[in-house]
Amino acid sequence: MGARAIMLQGTGSDVGKSLLVAALCRIAYRRGIKVAPFKPQNMSNNAAACAGGGEIGRAQALQARAAGLEPTTDMNPVLLKPEGDRRAQIVVDGKALRSEEAALYMAERGQLLVPVLSAFGRLRSAYDLIIVEGAGSPAEVNLRRGDIANMGFARAANVPVVLIGDIDRGGVIASIVGTKAVIDVEDAAMVAGFAINRFRGDLSLFDDGLRFIEERTGWRSFGVVPWLACAARLPAEDAVVLDRSIPAGRGIVIAVPMLSRISNFDDLDPLRAEPDVDLRFIPPGQPIPREADAIILAGTKSTLADLAMLRAEGWDHDILSAFRGGAHVVGLCGGFQLLGCRVEDPEGRDGPAGTADALGLFDMSTRMTGEKTLRPTCGTTLARGIAVSGYEIHSGQSTGLALDNPFCRLEDGTHDGAVKNGGRLIGTYLHGLFSSDEFRGYWLEGLRSGRVSVLDYEEGIENALDQLADGVEAALDVDALFGLAR
Numbered sequence: 001m002g003a004r005a006i007m008l009q010g011t012g013s014d015v016g017k018s019l020l021v022a023a024l025c026r027i028a029y030r031r032g033i034k035v036a037p038f039k040p041q042n043m044s045n046n047a048a049a050c051a052g053g054g055e056i057g058r059a060q061a062l063q064a065r066a067a068g069l070e071p072t073t074d075m076n077p078v079l080l081k082p083e084g085d086r087r088a089q090i091v092v093d094g095k096a097l098r099s100e101e102a103a104l105y106m107a108e109r110g111q112l113l114v115p116v117l118s119a120f121g122r123l124r125s126a127y128d129l130i131i132v133e134g135a136g137s138p139a140e141v142n143l144r145r146g147d148i149a150n151m152g153f154a155r156a157a158n159v160p161v162v163l164i165g166d167i168d169r170g171g172v173i174a175s176i177v178g179t180k181a182v183i184d185v186e187d188a189a190m191v192a193g194f195a196i197n198r199f200r201g202d203l204s205l206f207d208d209g210l211r212f213i214e215e216r217t218g219w220r221s222f223g224v225v226p227w228l229a230c231a232a233r234l235p236a237e238d239a240v241v242l243d244r245s246i247p248a249g250r251g252i253v254i255a256v257p258m259l260s261r262i263s264n265f266d267d268l269d270p271l272r273a274e275p276d277v278d279l280r281f282i283p284p285g286q287p288i289p290r291e292a293d294a295i296i297l298a299g300t301k302s303t304l305a306d307l308a309m310l311r312a313e314g315w316d317h318d319i320l321s322a323f324r325g326g327a328h329v330v331g332l333c334g335g336f337q338l339l340g341c342r343v344e345d346p347e348g349r350d351g352p353a354g355t356a357d358a359l360g361l362f363d364m365s366t367r368m369t370g371e372k373t374l375r376p377t378c379g380t381t382l383a384r385g386i387a388v389s390g391y392e393i394h395s396g397q398s399t400g401l402a403l404d405n406p407f408c409r410l411e412d413g414t415h416d417g418a419v420k421n422g423g424r425l426i427g428t429y430l431h432g433l434f435s436s437d438e439f440r441g442y443w444l445e446g447l448r449s450g451r452v453s454v455l456d457y458e459e460g461i462e463n464a465l466d467q468l469a470d471g472v473e474a475a476l477d478v479d480a481l482f483g484l485a486r
Contacts, residue, residue, distance in 0.1 A: 002124035004485035007159045009134035009150050011175035015166035016197040018059040019231050021133045023472035025067040026465050034128040037063035040116045041078040041135050041149040045263035045301045049374045049391035054094020066465050077119035078112050083302050083351045110146035139179040151187040160192045160484050168198035180217040192484050193220040200227045223476035230467035235266035251276030252447050255292040257315050258283050259306040264299040270434040270457040288318035293447045294328040297335025302351025303343050328424050333394050336427035340364035350395045362418050364400030379410035386439045390432025
């Protein structure tokens with residue numbers, strides 16, 4: 001018969017679906033239910049590498065962790081990785097197939113329902129409960145034809161839907177009632193109820209609002225989730241959250257330029273969690289602060305495009321000046337490529353085709369190829385023998401004399417990255433580097449002598465997931481939600 005399933009869809013993007021799915025996965029896992037997450041289609045440059053190769057959205061990797069599982073490509077069979085405003089790389093079953101203009105993808109995406117349902121079927125045969133996450137909103141009726149992410153999937157797989165509204169955004173009553181008003185009658189019949197997310201204040205003041213929604217839609221309320229502070233300690237999926245970053249004005253200052261195609265920025269979450277670190281995401285139009293103790297260039301989906309952005313913003317001069325002045329610089333994956341002398345992508349494998357001089361801090365050049373490195377891995381730093389672990393997920397091969405002084409030795413005996421100026425300049429293809437408590441503490445101590453880190457980052461993620469599950473379980477009728485699954 002296979003697993004039962006329920007699906008969370010939202011009145012819009014960024015209403016908290018991803019973390020609610022993670023919470024429900026953790027709740028089910030704690031109840032002894034074999035549960036797995038599933039998202040038919042995701043759009044994100046924050047990706048995770050799966051064992052055996054393949055990549056999925058980082059949000060699904062976190063949801064898998066909440067369910068006590070290692071992530072697999074079946075949990076997110078279609079991943080779109082934006083390369084520009086109208087173009088994205090299409091990843092199916094974990095493998096990059098092609099890059100395509102948005103209009104062409106929208107015209108042909110219905111064909112991807114076959115691999116989506118196949119992946120879903122494999123999960124159903126292996127687990128007892130599947131928690132499905134939609135994408136965007138079913139109210140985007142202009143996108144309904146060929147849909148595989150919301151009601152198109154729900155109806156094809158016969159999965160009941162719970163609609164999530166975010167009251168913190170404002171207009172939650174109109175967004176839920178409006179969704180019922182604009183979607184197809186048969187789509188609306190898939191919705192069993194709704195839940196409100198991120199509520200602040202006296203809940204009794206919203207009682208009339210809940211009744212109004214129920215009367216206008218005919219849908220039942222499954223509850224109202226309060227604003228849960230623990231959610232801020234969990235990795236975010238969308239770069240939109242970076243726009244809300246507020247400098248803390250504390251301790252060590254680390255600047256991160258907000259590249260236009262920034263990816264895997266959750267690499268920086270462990271540093272953000274440090275109590276005396278002021279991690280600042282620098283938006284376009286602002287210089288990198290002179291007081292920065294370190295600058296980190298995060299990953300990028302399109303190295304050449306973001307190299308052009310660095311120069312347009314004048315950040316290249318800021319970085320070179322800061323390094324000459326004694327600041328530390330770290331390049332992660334695409335950020336590492338930016339620190340070399342040259343980036344070549346004559347066939348447009350990683351975005352716009354072209355060749356350009358990079359920042360020149362490492363004697364190294366990178367050429368983009370059709371092959372993509374995708375793997376979880378671990379190793380030890382050559383300087384101190386510190387254990388590090390994470391994953392590689394990149395296009396391009398780097399060559400040059402800089403690689404003769406590598407950052408670390410990986411478990412397969414190969415070397416990764418480069419180090420210069422006694423460790424003041426580091427480049428690596430290893431995502432997740434700063435999740436290593438020992439390495440993070442060592443690197444921060446190098447920025448400020450005598451600084452000691454006592455943060456256990458991985459334990460903090462587990463605690464935050466448990467607290468998130470506690471808050472959601474107290475707020476929602478979870479028994480009714482799970483009973484809804486079919």
